[in-house]
Amino acid sequence: MPDSSPAKDAPDNPASNSATNPAANPAANTTVNLDEARLQIGDSVQIQPLGEPNGARHYVRLIGFAKNGSVLLSTPKVDGSYIFVRDGQNYVVRAFSGKNAYAFSTTVIRSVAVPYPYLHLSYPKDVRALVVRRGARAKVNLIASSRRLDAQGQEVAEAVAASIRNVSISGALIVSPHPLGLQGETLRLSFKLSLNDMVTLVTLDGVIRAVNPGGEEIGPGMIAYGLEFVGGNPQDRITLTAFVYQKLLEQEAA
Template sequence: MADSAISLVPVRVAELAVGKPLQRPIYDWYGNLLLASGCVIESQSQLDGLVSNGFIYDPNWDLAPAPRKAPTVPIPSRKTSPPPEVSGEDPNSGNKETIVAMDDVRWYVGETLYLQLIDNPTIRYTVRLIGFVKNKTVFVTQPAVDGKFEYVRDGQTFVVRAFSGKKAYAFVCSAVKSVHTPHPYLHLSFPKEVRCAVVRRGSRAQVRIIASVSLGQPERVGAATLTDMSIGGTSGIIKQSLGSKGDEGLIKFKVHAAGQDEYLSLKTVLRSVTPAENGEGYRHGFEFLDISMHDRLILSAFVHQTLAEGI
């Protein structure tokens, strides 16, 4: 488990290749190890997942000087001062928001951005950052749905959200111009300010997802309404008490991550059962067990996208 003070930045596609060993370990955005240094990427889909949701240790983001010795896996614990914007806060407290300038954020070409129409919040697009010209324009790939480019009118206003390392960013901008040749891309207005929140390791995304749950032997099955989720677990309401603490089973649900629907079937253990707050049913708390790298990448993408939408 990575130290919470360690700074992570998105992995770059140029550092990865199918069939070649990793030069550095790759983590999810919580700091959990996905692939250790020396492991070989076995397929293009695995590589794409790592590019979308993988992070590497970057000492340039640390406030304290990085040690001369290269970090090992797991990253050794180091005593560093907490970032100024969260100094003195309880680790379990909410995320504190600050305002930063666009060019103060260490954006990378290929960074995933989420666009949400202000006048129709149900419309959301996933795009990639191409670059920006300070105080003038931000270049992103043309929004597409099911492989088809979407028409974006000049002047349409978006809330744009992104993750970089353990920080979530959000800003408001408008479409300046769609360019269709030689390659489609979109000009966005340059934001005056960007809101930034440091996301805690234990942060839970507020969700509303219908799931199928099976627990124990003999197997008991029920439908749950999941209300929050993290990379490590979830909780939700079931009409009846489905089991006892320690019962293991499966939980199945669908999430929308990085622009597509993904179906997850995860091994889980029941950690708590209490009467629901509104008196209707029982709240069950689940911990995910033995999550595969593929499923962990999907969960990371979904959770950090949902958390970003909350700032």
């Protein structure tokens, strides 16, 4: 512990137990206890005001929790300064562990300033677990640059602008008004990801598995390419995985 067959984005009530159809949704939902999530002290978690889909999301650290007692998180900061959090405020907390993403609703029991700022949150009765399958795709709209590679992995074409419409940990759907390559060829894709309030430039190679001319969903004059990621820097793959899990969980909440 992180915007196509689109995955749905955790309802504002993250612990809701609505049924899902695994065949229709690449990410399956279950309900667990907080201790089953196996979150670790120091993990980065995201908090957002409950019931505010466009509310500010802040990344904080898990300090610890006492079962059936409370959850302790660091107080969020903006531009290096702690923000005011009132007692009684309701939040959605989102976290990532292993191949799963988790969300639960909670209430601020006490916002503490001494000896250092931190939050006491109510212990959740249920935690929504999003079990992310390998092919689960998050809807995004990311600007990217694409370069075609030869059989030796060397760049043989100038960078061409493209847009990423959805992404998974194993591939992406990209569109461009320019020809990028043929089925079976490899592209080097570079794009920026925003995760934990930090922007990271990621570069991954992907084999073109499908090429489709533009339609209503893609846009006139656009060409769609289905990519399967291959190789790549391990750190970039980790960053991508965290980003996809974050987006899937956020989209479940929309």
